[in-house]
Amino acid sequence: MPTANTMGTVQSEIKFSEEKLKKVQEIISRYPEGRQKSALLPILHLAQREFDGWLSVPVMDYVASLLNIKPIEVYEVATFYTMFNLKPVGKCLIEFCRTGPCMHNRADQIIDYTEKKLGIKVGETTPDNKFSLKAVECLGACGYAPMAQIGKFYYEHLTEEKMDKIITRLGQEDFNPDNKYEI
Amino acid sequence: MARKLLLENINVPGIKSFDVYRANGGYRSVEKALKTMSPDDVMEEVKKSGLRGRGGAGFPTGMKWSFLDRKSDKPRYLVCNADESEPGTFKDRFLMEYIPHILIEGLIVSSYSLGSNSTYIYIRGEYRWIVDILENAIAEAKHNGFLGKNILGSGYDLEIYVQPGGGAYICGEETALIESLEGKRGNPRMKPPFPAISGLYNCPTVVNNVETLATVVPIINMGGDEYAKIGVGRSTGTKLISACGHMNKPGVYEIELGLPVDEFLNSDEYCGGIRAGHTLKAVVPGGSSVPILPAELFYKTKEGVARLMSYESLSEGGFASGSMLGSGGFIAMDETTCIVRNLWNFTRFYHHESCGQCSPCREGTGWMEKVLHRLEHGHGSMSDIDLLVDIAKKIEGNTICPLGDAAAWPVASHIRHFREEFEYHVKFPEKVAHSPFAHSADYKRELNTVLQ
């Protein structure tokens, strides 16, 4: 059953493909018998990637059913870890590091610039659903500051010009969070 | 050129791949250990090497391994801590990204010594592309007979799995990491029992840092005694330092422990000095949790002895005038840095990352963040400064895990060494309210002018 999320868009049916279900089984096999709950974080990542970049309650319930654990066990974990989005996000999620070393190297200015350029604040999504902004803590790129994570990869030594290019390129229809874009 | 043990072959083209890594002497330590040494022999070499944990606490690795309960009939586990989330620290990432096989090699030898047949690499979830790199390296090693069943005909079986975290600094703490690996919230456990007795799935477990485990490779290759000759005193061997902040050449460097701090920061072989036209104001030498040092106390101890990059030298003077080598996250700040803002930022980090189990940490970090926010934005009062010191004291030592201390130490040290700058924020609120950094360079001069 398709479910409507709060953005009014329809989330595709909540079921992993055969290929992803195989991956789920492979992940579960990494742990001893009866310890399948250990697979929770890897599978939540898989689910978030598969189902529009965030974890809705039906998605979390689905993950619980795959692991044969109670839905509450999934909720308490999903709410603890900051990488899991509990609200819909735009197609391209830009996660800026705001911690000390980045802050000392113009992170605040770059975040400010991007907010103004996209007309949204950190924590918000553009009306066309293309971009969301998030501020996160140190991502282990302090020597290459300021920086942001977009999809699977890091974008480092950010400048205003680089942000312009990122927004132009990654705002296109074909954006794929698993690709590395040379900017 | 200084001796390199971990990054020796980092510039060899294709070193990421098994074939090139192997052709450059890779996996020799596995052959040596599995064919000629017993698990205890391996541990003896690690003990002799004097290797100390590279994750932050500097606990002797061989001793940690010796605590592992080998008598119980439960499985034993080795877990590699690749959570790397301490602000300023990005060395494990460098190693895993550019020379992943050295970690896999170190894991095989260490797992053999500890008797682990399933070893997990718990990596921070944000390092998504590194998960692929590691899984690829594991598959290559397995394909070449260094993982799986009956490795090199020794009868020893091992699988290595990569487990992503979910974005939580606290999961770097070893018992929180174990909870997280069991699919739970990252709440640190009460100790005892220590993981060596009851860790993952209540089985005996050793948790070690990425760099620690990679270092087992050169230790086995050269022998523990040889390794112990490198370095200075009880700081043996080499250490990866990730350097960031206002320097000319930020990046990851492998140093021999005992290198003078002046040479590390100012020579072209390493950081290349503070950026042109600026001067050093302060250094946080071992990740955000360790005490900050003003430039004078960074270069020389209070007694005037030139400091070295070693566990002992950096902590000379204790908390009053020293710091710690910590994780090797080296942050240099020049005179444009606002110390109050730096502390506010760090404190916000700890508040955000507190798991919330103990009230002194959960509430205390929040209060400190609030007070620092008002000081930084020109709404503070003089009594706020002592209030901060007081809250920090009440957190320290009163919590389940060391995150509480890690949040308290920066507060105490920033205020101890830069009290005038905090007072300046109270006396001249209009100057700090709208320009978070502009005043930092000359607050002392301004302060003096006004006071006269």
Ligand SMILES: Cc1cc2nc3c(=O)[nH]c(=O)nc-3n(C[C@H](O)[C@H](O)[C@H](O)COP(=O)(O)O)c2cc1C
């Ligand atoms: C709040 C907190 C965060 C930590 N984060 C890390 C980390 O990211 N990586 C790490 O190796 N150790 C981290 N540690 C230290 C670990 O608890 C543990 O001591 C370490 O992994 C042991 O490995 P070692 O002996 O090889 O250093 C952290 C400790 C605390 C209290």
Ligand code: SF4
């Ligand atoms: S000290 Fe803080 S992070 Fe550690 S267990 Fe207590 S509340 Fe959690």
Ligand code: FES
């Ligand atoms: S402070 Fe931004 S990556 Fe570390």
